[in-house]
Amino acid sequence: MVTLPASNAVGFRSERGPVLLALMLSTGLIAIDATILATAVPSVVKELGSFEQFPWLFSVYLLAQAVSVPIYSKLADTVGRKPIILVGIGLFLLGSILCGAAWSMPALIAFRAIQGLGAGAVAPMSMTIVGDIYTVAERAKVQGYIASVWAIASVVGPALGGVFSQFTSWRWIFFVNIPLCLIAAFMILRSFHEQVERKPHKLDWLGSALLTAGLTLVILGLLEGGHAWAWGSWQTIAIFAVGAAALVAFAFAERRAAEPVLDLSIFSRRLISSTTLVSIGVGAILIGITSYIPTYLEGSIRVVPLVSGAAVAALTLGWPLAATLAGRMYLALGFRTTVLIGATIALAGTIALALISPYPNPWTIGATAFVIGFGLGWVAAPSLIAAQSSVGWSERGVVTGTNAFARSAGSAVGVAVFGAIANAIFTATPNGEQVPSVVEAAGTAVFVGVAVTTALMLLAGLAMPRVRAEDLVAADPRAESAG
Template sequence: MSADSSLRMERPDTDVELHRAPTPAPQPEHPPIRLLFSALLLVMLLAALDQTIVSTALPTIVGELGGLESLSWVVTAYLLTSTIVVPLYGKFGDLFGRKIVLQAAIVLFLIGSALCGLAQNMTQLILMRALQGLGGGGLLVVTMAVIGDVIPPADRGRFQGMFGAIYGLATVVGPLLGGFLVEHLSWRWIFYINLPLGVLALLVIGAVFRPHTAHIKHEIDYMGAAFLAAALTCIVLFTSQGGVILPWSSGQLWFTLAFGLVALIGFFYEERHASEPIIPLDLFKDRTFLLSCLIGFIVGMSMFGAMTFLPLYLQVVKDSTPSQAGMQLLPMMCGITVSSIASGRIISRIGRYRVFPIAGTLLASVAMALLGTLNNDTPIGYLYLYICLLGLGLGMVMQVLILAVQNSVHFKHIGVATSGATLFRSIGGSIGVAVFGALFANGLHARLENALPHDTVLPHSMGVDGVHHLPDAVRHIYLKAFGDALHQMYAIAAGIMVLAFGLTWLMRDVQLRKRH
């Protein structure tokens, strides 16, 4: 460049500006980002909705199909299969492209939904819920990975906040919508409702999602997935059947646990030697990733385990209709929505996130402990206050952990790190529903055995209507036992959540990256 041109470039002349090389306009993060984000929110809503929409319908389903002892498996089957496939979808997205994998997951999810609505007995329903979960697991992790692809970490807080709000919305709108559909149509419509929403999501994604990432050749770790599936299934079977279906002295029960532990050892061995493991064990050397996985596991366990049975409690003890039970969970939705959006915006502004998991787990612990102090005569207003506090706490934790993980790992590991953190929260949910279901069933059975006259025979499969048609004296004993068993469950959940609160203090306060 000549001296003259150098001098001209230093002068603040508008004429000179015209001679400068044009500055390239900043490229948009993704051409139709708003439309894409709307479609991804709809996909997230679909996936999260089906983790909770069944809860208000469970009493009605049991009344029609029977199988009270298998009640928790209607929820657990979905959580279990969706958990197992989470890490596989992360690799499939890299290998075949996120768009086609997301579309395939939606189609599989919709097929499972249609078949769930057609189920004629409890076994068929549980199997079809498992099929639905195979698609549902992909919906969550691929949408999170897409956001990780197109949005830099520093700007990701507000997007993650919206995802957290949608997830929280589904946590409460699920039971609300489920109750409305059960009351005015049929429990089968809680599955059929997915079909128009899923088709809409398919059309929007097909039209606006133009992925720009190159496909990456991967070796899929099918052996690792098989070991993980066997381990989780056996552990969940052990926790859900112990003392409920099989006595604790049963050899079959302990053989199931032993087989699960052997499969778990096999999983770790496979992950150490696989060329591309499902979860690279080196990721656990990253302090943020390890803590986020542990905290996510505990939060998932407490949240899904405790909240699955709340609509049942409202219908049985508080005599609410299914739609009223859904409406009564609105304070929790408000809490999650407000705290998710607010924390996301604040994180994007200040570029730090550590304070939010600390405050969130503290609030959630206090809320769970307060729920454990309720009894059947406590005014319903106290329940509203406590679940609103719980929502405020959870909204500050769930999506922030994903953000922390994506910010701490190398860009090439975003997919597998996101799926790993999501995997641990889902594992916590699967085990939590099974463990708390077993605790609840054991507590209820023990209390009824001690309180009811020895000659009292309760129906084997008893829905909400069956409870309210019991003789007055028996119904009073049953309702007290039911409430006490549930409140004990919340006290245990509070203790578990305190452990997550302790772990959040070990997280580092890392500045969010401004770019990938």
């Protein structure tokens, strides 16, 4: 058992093992779900129909996750991390049960939103607790352990997705989450305890509503524009206009809120604003690769889901390998240099993917995915740790949540943009046929978009200030107690 006081949230070294194991298992909930569904999309569409709606399976999940992260993060700095992560696990469990029982594509999309609300608590709370109980010097290694969960999920997830899709039912993709949720919740209840100073708080309901409405309308316009209605139609113009107005109103509301759901003032700090932009890029790149490689391979050369899943798995194998090495990198070279090296590697991988996509082959696609994942592993952890390490306990939940929100929002908008690109190509073909050549063309266009996004992420990395990791290590009050 580890008890964490709010003022100095670190236990003895020997007490942190069970907590870390619980966090890894909690992260496994959303890691497996992220990788297992991508290979099953064709099977889901075959049973429930509505191929043009399948991007919503990803975007609604990511949207719900994105808009809930700031709320959870604000509450975590007020009531503590433990109750928030337990609420997230509970919602994820409920959403998984409902998704497995879904009877139509609209129902499945709605239940994915519930899953997203759960993931919106699990992901940032896991990262925040790591920031609480480990020092700057230790975090990259520990983040590497958590990232290794994605490696395991990258093997287990696509494999299970392929097996369920081919031999049983895609519904088991969601039912498999049930025991994991129950075990994770039990371990958190048993191993993690914290002492938090309770104080009155006021939720920013107006800001939450405006943020949700604005992002939802923007994503709706991107996904349905050119499909449900023409790009230049009054419906498209109205949706984007109202969505933009809601986001502008959100910005004004946050300036006047007593406890803003997303404190925009933190973006005046160059380190926070630049790492937030980097996280947006990471989210968009990740969703573009994991969502479209399986559809591209299965639709263009008719590989089985198990093979397309292996290609995606290569990305999440490269990621934790790089994350494990990132600690040595940023301690020696600094956060900014480490991020730039990783972004350059990822850019080389996405360019290679776009160039070889006219010649679909699971081996070459998997190789480029590994390179992209390796690059992202040197981007994601150091940029997050740099932001976390620049603030104290009272702000760490908000800063970590902002980083997680940015990644989720980047994924949500990214899947909408990439979905719009793919749908535009399908719409331009006679009767919207999804013949191999058309699927191949759509995949190539999406991968070009991913490469452009990676280049923009590299530019965001260039905007990071030169913060020396050793300065943050020396300033960390937990360095001595953890030593």
